[in-house]
Amino acid sequence: MYKVLKREQIVPNIHLLAIESSSVHQNARAGEFVVVRADERGERIPLNLVDWNKDSVSMVFMEVGTSTSKLASLKPGDEIATLAGPLGKPTEEVQGKKIACIGGCYGIGALLPVIRMFKEKGNHVTTIIEARSEFLLYWQDKLREYSDEFQEITRDGTKGHKGHINDVLVDYIKKNNVDMVYVQGCTYLTYLCSEITRPSGIKTIVGLNPIMVDATGMCGVCRVIVAGETKFGCVDGPEFDGHQVDWDNLIARRKIYINEEISSLSFYECERYG
């Protein structure tokens, strides 16, 4: 069992979770993730590492289904059943490049260790975060600390640029000599950014989120097709070249359990709230 040190809602539906751990930090690198299981009956789910030290690790998660609802109800002092990591391949380290880093929903939090690493390696980092509205944007100060440029996008225009990632990214790559684009967030965002940069051929690294179970390469549920080849997201990824990903397959595979997920959540809510 692993002790919860902190669990707080950062913005509606998005939470920070800090768990006691003395082993995960040792080899942790930017871009890696952990697997958590809320309780003995819980599912194993992957969450990106946002921060780590010798006593704890933290993650940012979005409440969507049963597992994340269970995590969202945790209080300091509670315990979770599983914490395993770090897992996956770390973000490839590059130097002296101009990189645009894009984050949405939980990916805003997941960007933090990656831009920190990019910055430390002497890259020029432009961070772009997006949300529906200003009240859903978070961690601007933390992200600014490692960014040379910083932009916000809201769909309703309450903060920063009004509109979509489309307009901003298209414009940005046109005006700047960008070497690389890096994206963290939901499948839609990673897909969209990859399509935006495809015509220009700018290398675009995306953090994917296929369904996982063990996350050690044992089950194969996380397979994604990259450049025509089947890869295991948990050990070969989770970051891949967005121009090589078979998005139709990924999007379809994310929905394998959609009916079960809905019934699981209603079952959980019934049990919890009666």
Place this chain on the structure above:
Amino acid sequence: MAKIVPKKTAMREQPAMERTKNFNEVPYGYSEQEAIQEAKRCLQCKRPTCMQGCPVEIDIPGFIDLIAQRDFRGAIKRLKDKNVLPAVCGRVCPQEDQCEKLCVLAKKYEPVGIGRLERFAADWEATQGEAPVPKKPKPTGKKVAIIGAGPGGLTVAGDLIKLGHAVTIFEALHAPGGVLVYGIPEFRLPKVIVYREVDYLRRCGVNVVFDFVVGKTATIDQILHEYDAVYIGTGAGLPWFMNIPGENLNGVYSANEYLTRSNLMKAYLFPEYDTPIVRGKRVAVIGGGNVAMDCARTALRLGADAVHNVYRRSRKEMPAREEEIHHAEEEGVIFDILTLPVRYMGDEHNWVKEMECIKMQLGEPDASGRRRPVPIEDSNFITPIDTVVCAIGQSPNPLIPQTTPDLKTGKWGNIEINPETGKTSKKGCWAGGDVVRGGATVILAMGDGRVAARSMDDYLKTGVW
């Protein structure tokens, strides 16, 4: 000499029609009377050939004689001298190819039911409350790390803790047992049995660390900074696919995923447990081994109307145990032998809906000595299905070799060892079980563990590699 009883004492089991509706164990095990009756069939040979068939050298006539004399405690003690997991081996060992195959009775009659008796003694012990822990040996001050809590790793742990070494097991998953827990289904091996044995090892002083993925959480080299010796028993967990069109459609599983969801994650109890599994109505399981039988029988229990076992050779070549094939047949699994899937077709939502197969015939023997299946031209046909489970084999997971450059591996990513000692190419590291052999058996993994433990103890005492 006692009169020879030609037939094994029968073991009662759940009727086929009933058992496909639950995940309870199929055979019930012997009663005391039945066990004694079966034990008395043993001729107590002076030179017991049966023992040559047991990779861990159990004193077979010895423990059987104790059962015959109703000394069940003595019998289990005798078994445990050599085997830390008798309740497991009594159930899943391929006895017909090992101990029982070499029983003298087997030449003319049915062999003694060695496995069933082993199971009986172990199950009897479980009804007697917590097994007593032997007196703690004098600590040697040496620290051993075991990677993987499968049957191999558990054997090494049991042997080395008895010798006074400090033992820590690092396990990637959240539960111990390896394949015994994530792979072999409840109806064949109840998980409480494995947990009881692991609990016993913990009470003996073995430290088990879960959620620790060696190669990621720490590398072998990092572990060797803190430990005097390492045993790698990480199994063969990398699932193979056939690389045919449509394998990434929704509804196409690897056997590992299917079984892990159902067993380790208890998806058969969804939604009380959170992990879901597809309850397919028309299921095709590809492959002819124990793993395929387990998948097919699981699919039936999850409510499938029709489960097809698709195998490219003939029934005779099936590597699964006869008992498993027989159980699967009884339960209604349909065997499509001499059949090979060539592609899967999906619907507009990327869900598998059909499978195209080709008929095969047997040609010349191949390297394995079995006749090679060759496709029959223009024999393709299409079957409607909604779930596929691919159980065609697996190889060792590359996480540890990739992060341990001086560890020598073979063609399939298997770790190379000296079979006499279990030593790898890396000083201080031993390995055994499926990570060395590819998919093998529980008892071979345990035998490897025993060999390695002996060599590790030598090294820890002498410091000589």
